[in-house]
Amino acid sequence: SSRRSLLKAKAMDLITSVAILPLLVGCVGIFSLFKLLQRMHMKAYLQDAVVVITGATSGLGRECAKVFYAAGAKLVLCGRNREALEELTRELAAPSATKAQTYKPYAVTFDLADPGAIVAATAEILQCFGHVDILVNNAGISYRGTITDTTVDVDKRVMETNYFGPVALTKALLPSMIERRQGHVVVISSIQGKISIPFRSAYAASKHATQAFFDCLRAEVEQHEIEVTVISPGYIHTNLSRNAITADGSRYGAMDETTAQGRNPADVAKDVLSAVGKKKKDVILADLLPFLAVYLRTLAPGLFFGLMASRARKERKSKDS
Numbered sequence: 309s310s311r312r313s314l315l316k317a318k319a320m321d322l323i324t325s326v327a328i329l330p331l332l333v334g335c336v337g338i339f340s341l342f343k344l345l346q347r348m349h350m351k352a353y354l355q356d357a358v359v360v361i362t363g364a365t366s367g368l369g370r371e372c373a374k375v376f377y378a379a380g381a382k383l384v385l386c387g388r389n390r391e392a393l394e395e396l397t398r399e400l401a402a403p404s405a406t407k408a409q410t411y412k413p414y415a416v417t418f419d420l421a422d423p424g425a426i427v428a429a430t431a432e433i434l435q436c437f438g439h440v441d442i443l444v445n446n447a448g449i450s451y452r453g454t455i456t457d458t459t460v461d462v463d464k465r466v467m468e469t470n471y472f473g474p475v476a477l478t479k480a481l482l483p484s485m486i487e488r489r490q491g492h493v494v495v496i497s498s499i500q501g502k503i504s505i506p507f508r509s510a511y512a513a514s515k516h517a518t519q520a521f522f523d524c525l526r527a528e529v530e531q532h533e534i535e536v537t538v539i540s541p542g543y544i545h546t547n548l549s550r551n552a553i554t555a556d557g558s559r560y561g562a563m564d565e566t567t568a569q570g571r572n573p574a575d576v577a578k579d580v581l582s583a584v585g586k587k588k589k590d591v592i593l594a595d596l597l598p599f600l601a602v603y604l605r606t607l608a609p610g611l612f613f614g615l616m617a618s619r620a621r622k623e624r625k626s627k628d629s
């Protein structure tokens with residue numbers, strides 16, 4: 309009987325080894341086919357799409373312009389500095405390795421903190437290519453300061469650029485998207501739209517508001533076939549901290565260590581392109597630690613608040629010393 313069971317075991321071994329191999333090959337094949345179809349779909353989605361990018365003069369917006377251009381998008385580049393937009397347009401026109409058909413971008417300058425300017429800019433944006441397929445709300449400013457020292461005017465300035473500006477631009481472009489039953493609204497929020505860290509109150513508040521608004525929008529415009537993607541990156545190596553405003557409204561002007569050690573904006577732009585191409589709804593682009601912090605805030609808020617209070621104490625001490 310021991311011989312019989314040995315034979316039985318050998319037969320089972322043979323069956324499983326024979327069956328597992330084709331099963332594995334099948335799974336890899338299906339996965340590769342899925343990825344190939346996804347890539348083809350993404351390519352078709354981005355080629356010839358009219359893409360508006362705010363904050364294209366610097367950092368992540370500038371890098372997004374490069375990857376969307378290379379993917380064959382018809383770009384409308386926005387910012388306040390026309391010269392910087394024109395320089396970027398010249399850079400994009402330089403010969404490159406892209407196989408996609410490319411188009412000369414338009415530049416539209418306006419201040420997102422000025423509601424009147426947004427209305428005029430919307431008409432100009434719509435005139436460029438006749439419609440908008442994808443709006444990338446990327447422009448933003450950061451803030452550094454203690455709540456007790458910060459004037460409400462500073463809170464409002466951050467809110468105007470990071471929240472009311474993108475909201476107004478999105479609302480102005482939505483009717484034409486709804487009419488065409490086609491459109492995609494993308495917003496570059498931040499990990500600080502999901503968790504608040506000390507001495508960033510105005511910035512974190514503006515990004516939390518952004519997350520909330522665009523989550524509502526996603527639900528409301530689903531019936532019109534309009535997509536909404538909220539992207540929450542961790543630190544990126546850009547001029548964001550240099551351009552940040554402080555408690556009295558003056559420019560911070562320094563490159564923070566956290567920002568200096570942040571991800572390369574060109575890499576983040578590739579992830580943004582991929583998230584848009586795949587029509588993802590909510591994406592966190594960050595290292596493990598900030599990613600875990602988002603879950604800690606929900607699952608163990610007491611622990612999270614304790615850690616933030618200790619971070620505030622440490623930062624205050626290092627500033628005082």
Ligand SMILES: NC(=O)c1ccc[n+]([C@@H]2O[C@H](COP(=O)([O-])OP(=O)(O)OC[C@H]3O[C@@H](n4cnc5c(N)ncnc54)[C@H](OP(=O)(O)O)[C@@H]3O)[C@@H](O)[C@H]2O)c1
Binds near residue numbers: 421
């Ligand atoms: N860097 C990071 O660590 C990080 C992390 C998470 C999220 N983000 C987000 O990523 C986005 C891009 O920031 P970045 O890091 O690339 O910073 P950046 O290099 O300072 O670029 C900010 C862009 O926003 C534009 N902008 C600022 N205020 C504006 C206004 N009132 N009207 C119109 N445009 C305005 C600027 O254009 P002009 O000054 O030329 O007008 C510039 O192109 C922001 O929304 C930011 O919150 C950044």
